[in-house]
Amino acid sequence: MASYKAPLRDMRFVIFELMDCGDITTLPGYEEATPDLIDSVLEEAARFCEQVLFPLNRSGDEEGCVFDSGVVRTPKGFQEAYKAFCEAGWPGITSSPAYGGQGLPKIVNSLIEEMICSSNLSFGLYPGLSHGACVALESHGSEELKDKYLPKLVEGTWSGTMCLTEPHCGTDLGLSRTKAVPAEDGTYRITGTKIFISAGEHDLTENILHLVLARLPDAPKGIKGISLFLVPKFFVHDDNTLGARNGVSCGSIEHKMGIKASATCVINFDEATGWLVGEPHKGMRAMFTMMNTERLAVGLQGLGIAEVSYQGAVAYARERLQGRSLTGAKYPDKPADPIIVHPDIRRMLLTQRAYAEGCRAFGIWAAKHLDLRNHPDATVRQEAEEFVALVTPVVKALFTDLGSEAANLGMQVFGGHGYIREHGMEQYARDVRIAQIYEGTNGVQALDFVGRKLPADMGRLLRRFFHPVAAYIEEKSSETTLTEFIDPLNKAFTRLQQATIKIAQAGLRNPDEAGAAATDYLRLFGLTALAYLWARMAEVSLPKIGADDTDGFYVAKVGTARFFMQRxxxxxxxxxxxxxAGSKSTMAFDEAAF
Known part of the structure; x- marks a missing residue:
């Protein structure tokens, strides 16, 4: 039987010991976000995820969403869970108090999202999309739109979606055909079809607010001719009561490999009334605000699944008796040893653990910079923005790649039982697989990373990562207690620097050189970032090993760091x-020979 326990001890370690986020109260708006408050919020989130969301995970997967004549029904228990979720105030945990939110730091939301993804990834997509819509609307919407729609969106009574993809275009949104025709009353008539719309139709909220990319009649060709519109499922009166149905309908839902309790919809707009968000023809700027929020959130999906899969695999490895240890029986009183004594099982468990804990540290590192965008110093704000811009594609791609790898390792630990539904492990492998695809495939993230982030402002974004890592290596290189961690980090960092120069130079001559290297480079960057964080985690933990380490937490942290560096x-x-090696072997291959 699958189980989940929120890793609060490690979360506290990352926030308060590694990232020293206890000083978050010095930032404007976060004065009340004390360590005690943060701790109590995380404990309550853990309780909700463990006791309410996780028990619905398997049943939601087995039942799935049901589509009937344009109506989508979520699985049994989801409506009640969502109502409780909203009553507890979770939808607006980081939203502005001006619209009813609680205004807590992003570091808190990052950990809550991880817990939700571990306990019930399908459920998490509904409020997750709404959060992204809130961010986009608050950043780019008119005051009238924000006042009218944000309060209900923040409290969860209404939900939001992101409508980009069409049947003929996904990543290349410049090919979008959805039309927006101006009306005399200042609104627009939206006509077109969008596909793969997560939470596009469901029975959890009273209203659904669609953020839709469409073209005005005078729009320039390509990506520069796209505008963003807010299209509600139901019209909203001035007193915030709901009116007639808008020209929005669900044509069908997809039958998917995983996340079956999340409705993935075909949404048709038939002269639906919409309101412009932001400026005409500047829709991608506004939509990227939501997309980048969602990309960081999708990265946390990979982390969440890695954690819950690891927990399931460890529990099984302790209980499953099979064979004897290669060095002699470890449990001679039993008919066989538990499989956790075997080297290959330990390899898989430690890989899962090292990736999950490393990505958690990376995720909070990114979230702390999201919070630093509130800093009163303009230079600090700018540097924080640059760091977030740089690492967003890395978080999305690395976390989901490693999350999928961890889920498959978890299933492998179970052997044949991992392939059986009742243990829950195969669901994790199915659910997490989409995270490498949506919000821009990981290959697209890699292309964005080498094609845009690296050369931006003559490499300015890279300095936000390269400078602190280089300074850390130089500062700690003489500390013998850290040698086993600093030396491997230094080697990886040197490789990363050399690869960066190679891509920058070769890519100027031939863009295929950068394209062919993109995925490997992003992984190289990501692993180097994890190495930096694991070195720091070892540094924090080593002095605390001893009498105060009653639960062995710091010993295990250093041991995991050692495994990461060596294996x-x-x-x-x-x-x-x-x-x-370059792109030649990839690009010279004759297309006809494929």
């Missing part, structure tokens, strides 16, 4: 070789 980080050598 996982060496991947960077192969990645470096692949990058330096």
């Amino acid at each position: 996982l980080l060496p991947q960077t050598g192969a990645l470096f070789s692949s990058i330096m």
Whole structure:
């Protein structure tokens, strides 16, 4: 039987010991976000996820969403869980108090999202999309739109979606055909079909607010001719009561490999009334605000699944008796040893653990910079924005790649039982697989990383990562207690620097060189970032090993850091070789021979 326990001890370690987020109260708006408050919020979120959401995970997967004549019904228990979710105030945890939100820091939301994703990924997509819609609307909507729609969106009574993809275009949104025709009353008539719309139709909220990309009649061709519109499912009167149905309908829902309790819809707009969000033809600027929020959230989906899969695998490895230890029986009183004594099982468990805990640290590192965008110093704000812009594609792609790998390792630990539904492990592998695809495939994230983030402002964004890592290596290189962590980090970082120069130079001559190296480079960057964070986690933990380490937490942290450096980080050598080999073997292959 699958189980989940929120890793609060490690969460506290990352926030308060590694990232020193206890000083978050010095930032404007976060004065009340004390460590005690943050701790109590995380404990309550853990209780809700463990006791309310996780028990619905398997049943929701088995039942799935049901589509009937344009109506979508979510699985049994989801309506009650969503009502409780809203009554507890979780939808607006980081939203502005001006619209009814609680205004808590992003570091808190990051950990809550991880817990939700671990306990019930399908459920998490409904409020997750609404949060992204809130961010986009608050950043780019008119005061009238914000006052009218944000309070209900923040409290969860209404929900939001992101409508980009069409049957003929996904990543290349410049091919979008959905039309927006101006009406005399200042609104627009939206006509077109959008596909793969998560939470596009369901029975959890009174109203659904669609953020839709469409073209005005005078729109320039390509991506520069797209505008963003808010299209509600039901019209809203001035007193915030709901009116007639808008020209929006659900044509069908997709039958998917995973996240079956999340409705993935075909949404048809038939001269639906919409309101412009932001400026005409500047829709991608506004939509990217939501997309980048969602990309960070999708990264946390990978982390959440890695954590819950690891927990399930560890519990099974302790209980499953199979064979004897290679060095002699460890449990001679039993007919066989538990499989956790076997080296290959330990390899898989430690890989899951190292990736989950490393990504958690990386996620909070990114979230802290989201919070630093509120800093009173303009320079700090700018540097925080640059850091977030740089690491967003890395968080999305790395976390979901590693999350999928961890889920498959968890299933492998179970052997044949991992392939059986009742243990829950195969659902994790199915659910997390989409995270490598939606919100821009991981290959697209890699292209964005090498094509836009690296060359931006003559490499300015890279300095936000390269400078602190280089300074840390230089500062700690003489500390012998950290040698086993700093030396591997230094080697990986040197490879990353050399690969960066290679891509920058070769990519100028031939863009295919950068394109062919993109995925390997993003992974190289990501593993180096994890190595930096694991070195820091080891540094924090080493002095605390001893009498105060009653539960062995710090011993385990250092042991996991050691495993990462010795057994996982060496991947960077192969990645470096692949990058330096160039694009010829990839691009010279005759297309007809495929």
